[in-house]
Amino acid sequence: MRLKQHMGRWLVPVLGGLAFVYLLVPIAYIFVFSFNDAGRTNLTWQGFTFSNWQNPCGAPNICDALGNSLSIAFVATIIATVLGTAIALGLARYKFRFRKLADILIILPLATPEVVLGASLLAQFLNLGWQLGYWTVVISHVTFCMAFVVVTVRARVSSLDGRLEEAAGDLYASPRTTFWKVTFPLLLPGIMAAALLSFAMSFDDFIIANFNSGTFDTFPKFIYVAATRGIPAQANVIGSGIFLIALAIVVVGTVISYRRQKALAAR
Amino acid sequence: MSAAATRRPEPAEDLSAAEQQAEKARGRVGVGLIVPGFVFLLLFFAAPVFVLLAMSLYARPPGAETGVFVPAFEVSNYVVALSEYWVPLLRSFLFAAIATVLALFIGYTMAYLVAVRLRQQKLLASILLVILIAPFFSSFVLRTQAWKQILSDEGFVVEVLRFVAILPEDGRLTATAFAVVAGLTYNFLPFMALPIYASLERLDTRLLEAAGDLYASPMTAFRKVTLPLSMPGVFAGTLLTFIPASGDYINATILGNNRDTAMIGQVIDSRFFKIVDYPTAAALSAVLMVIILILVMAYIRKFGTKELF
Numbered sequence: 146m147r148l149k150q151h152m153g154r155w156l157v158p159v160l161g162g163l164a165f166v167y168l169l170v171p172i173a174y175i176f177v178f179s180f181n182d183a184g185r186t187n188l189t190w191q192g193f194t195f196s197n198w199q200n201p202c203g204a205p206n207i208c209d210a211l212g213n214s215l216s217i218a219f220v221a222t223i224i225a226t227v228l229g230t231a232i233a234l235g236l237a238r239y240k241f242r243f244r245k246l247a248d249i250l251i252i253l254p255l256a257t258p259e260v261v262l263g264a265s266l267l268a269q270f271l272n273l274g275w276q277l278g279y280w281t282v283v284i285s286h287v288t289f290c291m292a293f294v295v296v297t298v299r300a301r302v303s304s305l306d307g308r309l310e311e312a313a314g315d316l317y318a319s320p321r322t323t324f325w326k327v328t329f330p331l332l333l334p335g336i337m338a339a340a341l342l343s344f345a346m347s348f349d350d351f352i353i354a355n356f357n358s359g360t361f362d363t364f365p366k367f368i369y370v371a372a373t374r375g376i377p378a379q380a381n382v383i384g385s386g387i388f389l390i391a392l393a394i395v396v397v398g399t400v401i402s403y404r405r406q407k408a409l410a411a412r
Numbered sequence: 413m414s415a416a417a418t419r420r421p422e423p424a425e426d427l428s429a430a431e432q433q434a435e436k437a438r439g440r441v442g443v444g445l446i447v448p449g450f451v452f453l454l455l456f457f458a459a460p461v462f463v464l465l466a467m468s469l470y471a472r473p474p475g476a477e478t479g480v481f482v483p484a485f486e487v488s489n490y491v492v493a494l495s496e497y498w499v500p501l502l503r504s505f506l507f508a509a510i511a512t513v514l515a516l517f518i519g520y521t522m523a524y525l526v527a528v529r530l531r532q533q534k535l536l537a538s539i540l541l542v543i544l545i546a547p548f549f550s551s552f553v554l555r556t557q558a559w560k561q562i563l564s565d566e567g568f569v570v571e572v573l574r575f576v577a578i579l580p581e582d583g584r585l586t587a588t589a590f591a592v593v594a595g596l597t598y599n600f601l602p603f604m605a606l607p608i609y610a611s612l613e614r615l616d617t618r619l620l621e622a623a624g625d626l627y628a629s630p631m632t633a634f635r636k637v638t639l640p641l642s643m644p645g646v647f648a649g650t651l652l653t654f655i656p657a658s659g660d661y662i663n664a665t666i667l668g669n670n671r672d673t674a675m676i677g678q679v680i681d682s683r684f685f686k687i688v689d690y691p692t693a694a695a696l697s698a699v700l701m702v703i704i705l706i707l708v709m710a711y712i713r714k715f716g717t718k719e720l721f
Contacts, residue, residue, distance in 0.1 A: 161525030164518045165543055168601060171558040172550050178558075188561060228449035239442020247446060254457055256651075256708050257701060258659020260677040261464075262457075264684065264697040268467045269460035288456045291449060345548045351662055352677070356684070368553045372666060376557055384554045391549030392542065399538045406534075 172388060179381035186375025197378040201386065204377035210367035211383055217279065217354075217363065218347040221286035226340045228287070229294025230332075236295070237302040254292040262289055263356030270357065277359030285357045286350065290343035297342065301335025345391075461701075468694035479688040486691065493695040497679050501699065504676040505707075507589070508658035511596035512604075515653050516646065518597070519604035523645070527612035528638070544609070547602050556666045559595050560586060563667070592673045595663035600656060604649035611645030612638070647715055655704060676700055 181187055182194035202208035232251060236244070254262065266285045267277075275281060305328070313323040351365035358366065368380055471484035494501075522544065530537040547555065563569055563585040573579040585591050615638060623633035661677030668674070676696060683693035 157521060157525050157529055160518075161521045161529075164522045164601075165540060167518070167598065168522075168547060169543060171555045171562065171598070172546065174558045174562055175550060175554055178561075188564075189566070228452055231445040232449040235442045235445030239438055239445070247450060250450070250453055250458060254453070256655055256705060257461075258655055258677070258704060260659040260661065260680050261697045261701045262460075264680060264693060265460035265464035266456065267684070268463040268690070268694060269456065272463050284456055287452065291453070295449075342548075349548070349552045351553050352660070355681070365551060365553045368551060368557065369662070372553070372557050376554070380554060384551050388546065388550040392546060395542050395545055395549075399542060403534060403538055 175381050176385045176388075179378060179385045181378050181381075183378045187378040187381060188375060197382045201379050201382045204379040206362065207364075207367060207377065207379050207383065210362040210364045213279070213362060214348050214364035217282050217286060218344045221283050221290060221347045222340050222344045224283070225287045225290035225294050225343050226336060229291045229339065229343075230298050230336055232291075233295045233298035233302055237299050251292060251295050254288060255296070259289070259350070259352040260356075263353040266353070267356045277357060278361040281357045281359075282354050282361065282363065285353045286347040289350070289353055290346055293342055293346065294339040297339035298332065298335050301332055305331055348387075464694050465698055467690055468698045470691040470694075472691070479690070481690055489691040489695040490699070493692050493699065497676065497696060500674045500679050501676045501696075501703075503674070504658050504700075505703070507593055507596060507664075507675060508654050508660075510593050511600065511657050512650055512654045514593070514597045515601050515604040516650060519601055519649060520608055520642075520646070522601075522605045523608035523612050523642075524638075527609050528615065528617065531617065541609070544602055544605055547599075552599060553662055553666075556595055556599065556662055559591075559598065560666050563591050563594075587668060587670050587673070589668070589673050591667040592663050592675075595667040596657045596660065599660075599663060600653040603652040603656070607648035607652065608642055608645035611642045615641050643715070651708065651711070655708065658704060659700065 178187055178190075179197055180193050180195070181190055182192040182196070184191070197203070236247065236251070263285065266281070266288065270277060270281050309327055309331070310323055313327045314320075318326065349365060351363075351369055354363045354366055355369070364383070368376055371377065371380065466483065467481075468489055469483075469485050469487065470481040470489075471486035472480065473482050522540075526537050526540045526544070530540070561567065565584050565586065570579065570583075570585055573585075574581060574583060579585075619637050619641075620633050623637050624630075628636065658675075659677050661675050661681060664673055664675040664678050680693050680696050680700070683689045683696065
């Protein structure tokens, strides 16, 4: 009985802890090997150096690919967030005909594997005779991120307290004022989360970009191609750098919300 | 929050003319909001899927150069696609299913640890949550490549496994189904854990105390209270894992890359770009999409919750 109780208490922390280690090991590996004095291929440990960090663009074309990915993720996120948020509001708040159909069309990209989405967009671009490159990747990323934005923002819209808007109306706020002063600020955290998710997904996407970019290089494509010859240590520097920046943003966000919660609890 | 709480009242029969006018105006605003995104999706999602379906029926005219096809009703593309590639197709769903089940167990444990066990230790919970989100921000391809090196023949993991005789002397992990499934599980774990976390976080722990007061064992309380209440998260997580995993080929290429681990995404990619056989690639994509839609629809029917669909 004792043993069973002990197991019950420790099973979840131990297994959960192991799972967190599993999640972190490759990330730690990337970080450690960013300090590898590796030369061209970063496969085995050759000794410690800061030189990769001093010159992250040292490998040919790596920073061009990085810049392309950042630019695409930025543009695609803005378009997907604007279109997706509008759809989420439209679907959650208003009634019109063909709503069920609209629902399906918007959710369907989520149920489509990336390889199929990439292939069908390629077929469409070939059909339209469009040159593959920057804009075809942007368009394909908007398609793929928009559904995530809709789902995320919509969850936020439906958890809004409608009474707040009614109260604003009772206080003679026009619908427009109510939207910008009440609804939008309440939705903003959801919209920001959706935008962040969209940026991360676009930046990280390989499969769709591989289908729709032609000879245009993105960062994941660069690494995928380099993997056959050996990835330069600079890729680990850039991977770790992005990771650290993102971590800092998430930590700051968490601390802010943690403090806010504490302040609320103290009241 | 339930949908009912935010739903607007149904328009009653006896609405005044002014109210009807206002209702109509609201409808117009709603349509205005969804039209731009809707047009985009019609142009760059619905139309492409139809183009792909049309392409899967194209034929190669006799004597044409590589990559030249003409519109036709060549159903035999499907026959060729399925008879040649049913093995990688089945393997994709098998690998994705195993990875989804593994990710469900691992991800549930993680989410439960953070959302329920560590509910009082807010700071530790926040740190673990950050770690859970962290993989989103380090490159998918780079992490998979790192996995390959960690599991490589000269790596520490293989040496330890050989030493304790879990692996035979010449046993290896790279280029095996094990490595591919481990990579899939790893890469989609956050997609599983985060929705489960979101639903466990909303769990009212007083319900568990009540279950305990009613002499339910912790295990029974979990089975009868926690698990049912976390089902929306489990549901979303399994979909967010299974669908991308079955189409993924980064793991299969980097961690497997041999005939016995080939997944359908790899085949589609190489049919498109190496062999330039668009019709067969399109037919395979269509088959993949239809099977996933059928599986997902059956799954939603069986386990779907109102909160999602």
